[in-house]
Amino acid sequence: MKLGLGLYRHMLTRENFQFARQAGATHVVAHLVDYFKGGAPGAGDDQPTGTDYGWGRAGDPDQLWTLEELTGLRRGVEDAGLKLEAIENFDPAHWHDILLDGPQRARHIANVQTIIRRLGQAGIPLMGYNFSLAGVAGRTKGNYARGGAPSVGMEGAYDQPMPNGMVWNMVYDPAAAPGHVPPVTPAQLWSRLERFLAEVLPVAEEAGVRLALHPDDPPMPSIRGQPRLVYQPRFYQQVIDLHPSPANQLEFCVGSLAEMTEGDIYEVVDHYSRQHRLGYVHLRNVRGKVPQYRETFIDDGEVDVRRVLGILQRNGFTGVIIPDHAPQMSCAAPWHAGMAYAMGFLQAGLQSLPPAP
Numbered sequence: 001m002k003l004g005l006g007l008y009r010h011m012l013t014r015e016n017f018q019f020a021r022q023a024g025a026t027h028v029v030a031h032l033v034d035y036f037k038g039g040a041p042g043a044g045d046d047q048p049t050g051t052d053y054g055w056g057r058a059g060d061p062d063q064l065w066t067l068e069e070l071t072g073l074r075r076g077v078e079d080a081g082l083k084l085e086a087i088e089n090f091d092p093a094h095w096h097d098i099l100l101d102g103p104q105r106a107r108h109i110a111n112v113q114t115i116i117r118r119l120g121q122a123g124i125p126l127m128g129y130n131f132s133l134a135g136v137a138g139r140t141k142g143n144y145a146r147g148g149a150p151s152v153g154m155e156g157a158y159d160q161p162m163p164n165g166m167v168w169n170m171v172y173d174p175a176a177a178p179g180h181v182p183p184v185t186p187a188q189l190w191s192r193l194e195r196f197l198a199e200v201l202p203v204a205e206e207a208g209v210r211l212a213l214h215p216d217d218p219p220m221p222s223i224r225g226q227p228r229l230v231y232q233p234r235f236y237q238q239v240i241d242l243h244p245s246p247a248n249q250l251e252f253c254v255g256s257l258a259e260m261t262e263g264d265i266y267e268v269v270d271h272y273s274r275q276h277r278l279g280y281v282h283l284r285n286v287r288g289k290v291p292q293y294r295e296t297f298i299d300d301g302e303v304d305v306r307r308v309l310g311i312l313q314r315n316g317f318t319g320v321i322i323p324d325h326a327p328q329m330s331c332a333a334p335w336h337a338g339m340a341y342a343m344g345f346l347q348a349g350l351q352s353l354p355p356a357p
């Protein structure tokens, strides 16, 4: 297993690559969607939570990530002695009508196919994605973690209807007509995922890229009145069974899985890691279950993270683990201190494992 660090778009700098290497990472997962554009101010480097209008504005619908941009990013990461393992998340501007089954769906499928081909050409092996209408919405921030450290959680259901022009917790069309996105059924949403996989996975296989699906965060059966797909651990199996392609993989978020109301987290990790479908792993800790949970320091939640590492090792997972999120620590660099703490813990956990089978 390999240790990586996830970096948001505005943090893809030489200094942060060096920070990642110094913290023991050998790999980087990069976000190219700018979640912080036009959103709630004052978030710093912390994960966004946003408002009823989401995180902010989606990107340029006519500007896909270019091969030069992707290759340049990979080279920058490699110059710091690291490897670029994955890009995490599509921009709603590029694929909203795949999620919404809207009039531009065919164009958006072509967008995603182009992006995946470019990842392959740039030598980036994984694309993480989150097939969700409401996206990562409905979470709150507070001094939830040990010592009053700012962290993220949930304090109840969130079903404010989603305004038109918005999907995946970002605004792609600020000029959309007033009104709300009509709710769909779970069956409709599953069928959208199935069609997406059927059209995109053959291209991914050809490009040498694997697609890795994040479970719903937060894992509620509905957010903003819209259904969600993977809000219990068993629904991950349904994703695997939708398409037999080896490129159909999971962005295996242990924190989100632990927030679910069903399942034993160690059995869940065992069940999915033995199928060899984990693209990469988000490993963080949490207390509670939806709709009442809090993200904690990695050593301070209900998940025995070292036990999770042991199961992954035993089942032959050899991919990358990133800390996903961490509470912010009281100092001049709250995000970096929180991540360095998580990285040190994970590094010690990895070093204390028995040799890989």
Ligand SMILES: [Mn+2]
Pocket (backbone or CB within 6 Å): 214, 217, 253, 255, 256, 282, 324
């Ligand atoms: Mn995650």
